[in-house]
Amino acid sequence: MNARQPDANVSARRVVALVSGGVDSVTLAHYLHVNGAELMLISFDYGQRHRRELHYAERVAQRLSVRHDVVDLVAVGGLLSGSALTDVSVDVPHGYYTDDSMRATVVPNRNAILLAVAAGVAVARRADAVAFAAHSGDHPIYPDCRPAFVNAFSELVSIGNQGFVAPEFTILAPFIDMTKAAIVVLGDRLGVPYEATWSCYQGGTAHCGCCGTCVERREAFAVAGVPDPTTYLA
């Protein structure tokens, strides 16, 4: 992906983008903005331990001067227990993700729920796209980050809102074939202030440096050859 070449699929669109406040989604917001999308950001409070990330989502919205809504889905999160992200009785995995440890961070049907709400908002606001920052590193474990899911969801929105949604409505996942390191390379070119992003799943006040997502974050910067501005506790 060439940061200097406009993405023709983005430029004329009115887009509701899911932004958690992490590296991937913050880069996505900048990417869509630079490419001329009319942008609205949406974040979700589903009771995640690392709710601190929402603060960084709000900061992107302020930087880009775009609307931002944080949707309260705490009641939903409470029903989807059993994931380390929402259930304090389940430990957040440390070290490199293995298949098993990454599985502990799966929230059942998460992206379908978040995208369904975002698509509802998009239809209500006559937007013609919803964007999210799924990338290739997510595919092995998170089935709802894979291309087949994105295509099926895009189809579902068209079928489920026939007559109420623009025929050109689509789900944009421009990073779906990129690694996290490639996203950091792109974001670095776009001037994304990565010190204003949050990854750690532990829910502390600084990045722990040990949980799966901290390890993944660190590695992405190292592989990208981009200075990592993050302060890690260990």
Next chain:
Amino acid sequence: MNARQPDANVSARRVVALVSGGVDSVTLAHYLHVNGAELMLISFDYGQRHRRELHYAERVAQRLSVRHDVVDLVAVGGLLSGSALTDVSVDVPHGYYTDDSMRATVVPNRNAILLAVAAGVAVARRADAVAFAAHSGDHPIYPDCRPAFVNAFSELVSIGNQGFVAPEFTILAPFIDMTKAAIVVLGDRLGVPYEATWSCYQGGTAHCGCCGTCVERREAFAVAGVPDPTTYLA
């Protein structure tokens, strides 16, 4: 549909059923129960004017002695404004539904949102089905009540939760080819106490008798030849 003949697709299943408290969904709960499903009910508070319906959902759960969760989606409802069901600045249509008046009651992407949450709960609880009470009278206007939508959604859940969901997972919509009158005939045979159901969209303390859904309710009992136990204000 023969009420005395067990539905083989239901009997061995562990089902999360969407129950609003209206005629269709209350009949659905009884139908699934009689057919031997292991049943959990889920309702949604999305800020609908006719929140009173939730009381009747709770009563079904008590009658059938099954778990019932009411999920707070008020924040979501607030973002999906423009429908007469959630936006007090939009009038609830009176009289027989026309295409235009029924359109005023469309909540963008509603069933995708509600089914996505229910499917997440189903996956978390290792259930193998989500059921909802879409019927043929809904098809002309509500695209998310049509068979194509149900099939697409069922496929989406399988793709989006691969490895985490039972291969036999499905969306059950046993009434999808039935009229509302046929549902009332079925429910009458099953002994559904229709005085303990709620339809009116106006949000008053008794059925108004004038709004589109009251007219539809009245007509369903009349066509079914089943005594209507409802007290209408007009």
